[in-house]
Amino acid sequence: MNETPNAGNVLIAEPFLGDPNFERSVVLICEHNDEGSFGLVLNNVSKNTIADVVDDIYVEFPLFIGGPVEQNTLHFVHRLGHLIEDSIDLGNGIFWSGDFESVKSLLSIGSIKSEDIRFFIGYSGWGAGQLKNELAQNTWFVSDINSDVIFEEYTNQFWRTVLKRMGGDYKVLANYPVDPRLN
Template structure:
C-alpha cells in the first residue's frame, strides 16, 4: 500500500498515534468526499453497542453499527461492495461504494440478499469545514493512504489501525506498536 501525499475522495486517513483528539484516537477514516467546501468521512474502526435492528424500526437484521464520527450521531450512513445492486450508490473505486437507495437496501437486507460481510453501517460521520482538513494535514495529524476494500471489510474494527500501519511497513510498522499512553510504558 503506498502513501498518498494529499487527501482525496476514497482515501484513508489514519490518525497519528498521539493525535490528542479523543473523538479520533487511533482512528482510520474513509474519506468519502473532499472538495473546496469541506470533507465527509466515516470512522472505520469504532463499534457502537447498537445493531441495525435497534436503529431502524422496519429492519429485522442485527448487523452491528459503527460510529462514523462525532457529527450528527442521529444519522445513518453506509458503505458496501454491492455495486449497482443498490441504485444511486457513489463509486469510490476499488469495488467500494458509499450510500445509495436506502429503501432498496433495507428490502435486500431484510430478505437476506445482503450479507454482513459486504456492508458497514455507521451512526454519525466525521466532517470538516472549508480548509479545516487541509489545516490538520499541515499539522501532520493524519497519515494518508490508499484504500484497500478487502481490508476495510475483512479486518476487525479493533485491529484496523494497527493492521493498516503494519501493512504500510517501514516507520509505519514501528508506529503501529506505539503505546496508547506513553507514560505507562
C-alpha cells in the same frame, strides 16, 4: 504519504493525536473538495446494531459511530455497487450510500451479508481548509485502502492493521502503545 486525500482514501490518526473523537481512528473519506470533507470512522463500533436504530430492519449487523457530527443521521458503505442503485463509487471496490429502500429489501431477503456493508451513525466533517491544516500539522496519514481491508479486517486492531499494511516507518508506529508512560 501525507498528501491531499481523495474520496476513497483513508485518514489514519497519528498515534499521539489527543482528540478523543479520533484517537487511533481510520476515517474513510467519502467526499473531499474546496468546500470541505466528509468521512466515516471505520473502527469505532457502537454497542448497538442496525436493528436497534431502524424499525423495519431485523438483522443484527454492527452499527459504527462515523464521527461526532450529526449522530442522528445514518450512513453506509458497501461493496455492492451493482446491487444498490445510486451508489457512489469511491474506487477499490468501495461504494458509499445508495437507495436505502433497496438496502432494506435486500437485507430482508438475506441478500446482503454483514461483511458486505457497514452502517454508521454520525459522520466526520471538516470545513473548507480545515483538513488541509490538520494534514500540514501531521495529524493524519493518508493512504489508499481496498474493500477487503474495510470489510474483512477485525475492527479492534484495525488502526494497527492499516498502518502495518503501509509498511516502513508506519509499521513501527503500529506497535506504539496507547499510553507510553505505562511501559
